[in-house]
Amino acid sequence: MNLSQTLRTTQLLLNFHDGQPVFILRPPSALVNFPRPRWPEECEVISDSIQHIDWEPPEPEPFYKPSRRESLLPAADGPGNVVYCSDFATKHLYFTRSRVGGSRGSTSCAKFLVTPPDISLEFESRFESGNLQKAVQVGAFDYELTLRTDLYTEKHTQWFYFRVRNMKAKMIYRFTITNLMKASSLYSLGMRPLLYSETAAKENGVGWHRVGSNIRYFQNCSEDANETNDAGDSLYSLTWTVRFPYDSDTCYLAHCYPYTYSRLQYYLKQITSNPAVASYCDVRTLCQSLGGNIVYVMTITTRGSSPAEVRNKKAVVVTARVHPGETNGSWMMEGFLDFLLGDSDDAQVLRDNFIFKVVPMLNPDGVVVGNYRCSLAGRDLNRNYKTLLKDSFPCVWHTRSMVERLMAETEVVLYCDFHGHSRKHNVFMYGCDRNSKLFKFQERVFPLMMSKNASNKFSYKSCRFKVQKSKEGTGRVVMWRMGIKNSFTMEATFGGSTLDDRKGTHFTTGDFKSMGFYFCDTLLDFCDPDQTKVAHCLVEVSTLLKKEVKKKMSKNLDTDGSFSMSDLETSTSGSNSSDSDGLPVHLLH
Template sequence: MRSQEDNPDTTDSSSEEEEQDLKQCDSCFPSVSVQLNQVARTRQLLIDFDGDRPVFSLREPLDLFTFLSVSRPRWPIECEVVNNFIHHIEWDPPEPEPFYQPTGYERTPMPVGEEKGKVVYCTDHATKSPYFTCSRVGGSRGGINTTTPRHTHPGDSTLDFESRFESGNLQKAVQVGLHDYELTLRTDMYTNKHTQWFYFRVRNMKAGVAYRFTITNLMKGRSLYSLGMKPLLYSERAAEEKGVGWHRIGSNIKYYRNSSQAKPDNNVTVALYSLTWTCQFPYDSDTCYLAHCYPYTYSHLQHYLSRVTSNPAVSSYCKLRVLCRSLAGNNVYVLTITSPVGSCMEGGAKKAVVVTGRVHPGETNGSWMMEGFLDFLLGDSDDAQILRDTFVFKVVPMLNPDGVVVGNYRCSLAGRDLNRNYKTILRDSFPCVWHTRNMVKRLVAERDVVLYCDFHGHSHKNNVFMYGCNHRGNAALQLHERVFPLMMSKNVNDKFSFRSCKFRVQKSKEGTGRIVMWRLGIRNSYTMECTFGGSTLGNRRGTHFTTRDMKSLGYYFCDTLLDYCDPDPTKTAYCLTELEARLRQEVRERLGKELDTDCNISVSDLETSTSGSNSTDSDGPPRPIFI
């Protein structure tokens, strides 16, 4: 069975780079044997002292925390990939960007299609095979096909579209008016569904002209675009000349059911929805990008990890390993962050914290939260030092690099939602979650894991909130499992909504990371959901989140962890008292009577059902049949 190798009868211009990657992966788990009588002449053994007592530890291989080079991502061999490296500056607007306020006069154009319009961009579905077979750096070996019209005269005002770059997603553009375009998104690769994430480039525009874009094949009945969310625009000239990056744009924004239908599964017909908006570009003949959320690519992560781990101070308490290889052969990284042996004030085995992200590739907000979390934890503040002294952190920043690379919204190259497959025994089909679960299983066996959290994005609810688990029949544990989210809401009360948090263990979600880790024995097991939109709370009410806002949630997560694990139990006791009062108040509202002291009603019984991260149930076994 072969899922990561190139075809044997082809050569790869990046073979030397890939060979280095493979050697780096192999070097992450060296076989080390140290004889005690060779202590004086070995370089592998480090000696520290706890008082007069020597403490021995093995020196970590350099490859565990440094990059020799940043490897280029691997794509399925069917994918055409443009050679351009896309770089966006990080920038935040000086004032929060408000939600769109509907006028009531927004149009709802129905799909016209290519029969009556002109196709100006159309990419191959990259599914010459119905399942993933193999990959290579740069994807297809053939030349890049011309998919946009060639402008034959200076007055041609047709837009040039492109999406064949890392994390890009646009399948087709049809011109249905002079400045009016119908857009079709590519479904997740090797599936017929999951259209939400878009990210594409446009050129040959005229400044000040109102262009209309209408995406016609969205599959969700609810969307934050109905609650005022605006799309994002990035102008290369604005970035170069004014230092302005991604910002919200658009008027005449409308999300609505259109007249089309699709059959994504088993010939079951589902309705399709449209998102339409108009916008103006700031410059003539600029290069601009439009996106659903702030992009965060696999290459971005690799450059970030390379930068932070090249710092000698950071390398003393942060070890970077390759946890496994994805189906396409991309590295899945894990960081172990803790103060070195001998630097902590107290003895005994440290407790552990596990944080993961980006299991759903289109939820880029999860990566921005993760970067904020790592910035704080790897920083030189006193609070960061306390956390490193107290805990061993295991961090997997990008669980689904393949999906991120190809611009999927939800699935891996197995054509399945990895966050429904943490219980899998199919290591070769779901390597990323299989290795993560087993890493955590080993960790639980050797030390107390006080918290697990997976960072996600949410497509139809505003604010930030958590989904947790509940111990039925144990009211005390049920309240304790709500303490961390309640503390989080107090630390960031203009962004985090405790009222939106849910704590249920649903049968349809048994394969999620949150529930699987909880069943391994991690009492505090959460999914932290960050909206694609913005806040409805406090002084941020009615405004979009920026990358700075999303990264700040990573900082607040660390701050809340300090509160939760404070040796002084005052804050925890206060939260438990508040949670009990909330429960009694809710019972009075629901049942119209007081809750008796000995009443054994479950907290979770009072909660309505939730779709979690707004996904379908498990799709069953993996789609690909590897060759």
């Protein structure tokens, strides 16, 4: 049998467990592959391989404490000197086609107006998940930066990730991002940017860490009025100063710990190449994205059970990264998979009792090009789970269809989509109440249990259960209306914790991954045949809600005493994307 035949056939593998032979059927490896990322054809992509080591700081990194004397960027004498400009985003109004490696032409579109030993920094962002549009030197060590909006849109600037070189050690550099679009930010609440030094990684094993002083987030103002973009949205700026540790180093700056599509593919390769893990984990292609990148789906469960036992298993659906700039969702997903695919007794119990359907990266196109919220359709996928446009929104269309088929076979006991949040600290959940009268609150039990298992990271007080009209197209609400009673979004802050012994400190990748562990641990408690913990949580939820009712009634004396649980809550809105609906941009043209 030649190699091509081997790739297309099921293989019988022999392993040993406790000295006993165990036979495993491994499906054809050709059923899933890991090709290089595809980019829109107009995107210029450098050939450098960007990799970062995994590292955890020895102590939690504290929030920045403003001195109230932070200064703004001084006015420049003239327009400044453009030292980097990558303007491919202005060439096309909508997505047309993609190819591996992006544009076939030269990289002349990115203008570099400096060469060593000039004191100007050298900027670069034409790599996976990078999104710097322009850098203007307005002083010897001062730079104004413009982020590229999500491709084929005029908004969604929050995520940033770029490279700098040719720095002078110990000099104070100032960066000011001038076209942010959210009115508030965690940078006003102590969050600091992230820095990665290749020299520090190579010589000292130090990876991403928090840096920055003189941090301010403010609304842009001209002489006569507040500044807006072409769409009329107000613009805001983030400014901070930093000292680089080494001369002529290669450094990266980012909004959150990067997690690229290539990293996910590497992780999945390790799974598929491990026969032990492959015995209870299938990795398959769910669909191809609009840009032609593979959306992977994983099925994790113990095999070898009788057909009746398999039918009796309940299912759990977990997804992540529908918003590409929310990289913390991918770190939580990796922690979740590390636990579930591990060899612990608890992981075995979960695999024995549940069928897990996992889509680890819903929006690979957005991740590849460095978008913050949208796909290459120029729309927020998490407002389009009800779509009928299969070809324009394949990732969410196929995810919904997969869940519908699963629900026809068994009960889906829980659905959760992992996200990041830009305005609130801690980790918390958004769920869906039944819009019924008070004290029917089973959907609040799982989040409360999470808060007990991760008391210094997860805030139950920050959880919300109101179903807003603007969120009807989200995965959480659509899955709930399909009949999944426990349907959640788990939101992890870009910043850190305000709770217990972690109060006032940033989250690391390890913290995000630990939330995946806690999610599995809570699932064990939530579905334990002994429902004592669930019963206790129901009583506690009832007590908390009664207090909220009394508090509300004391403030609203004219009420008739009739409440829906959603009446007790404020809006869950934290994004500027609720209007990201309508036809995909390529169909409009």
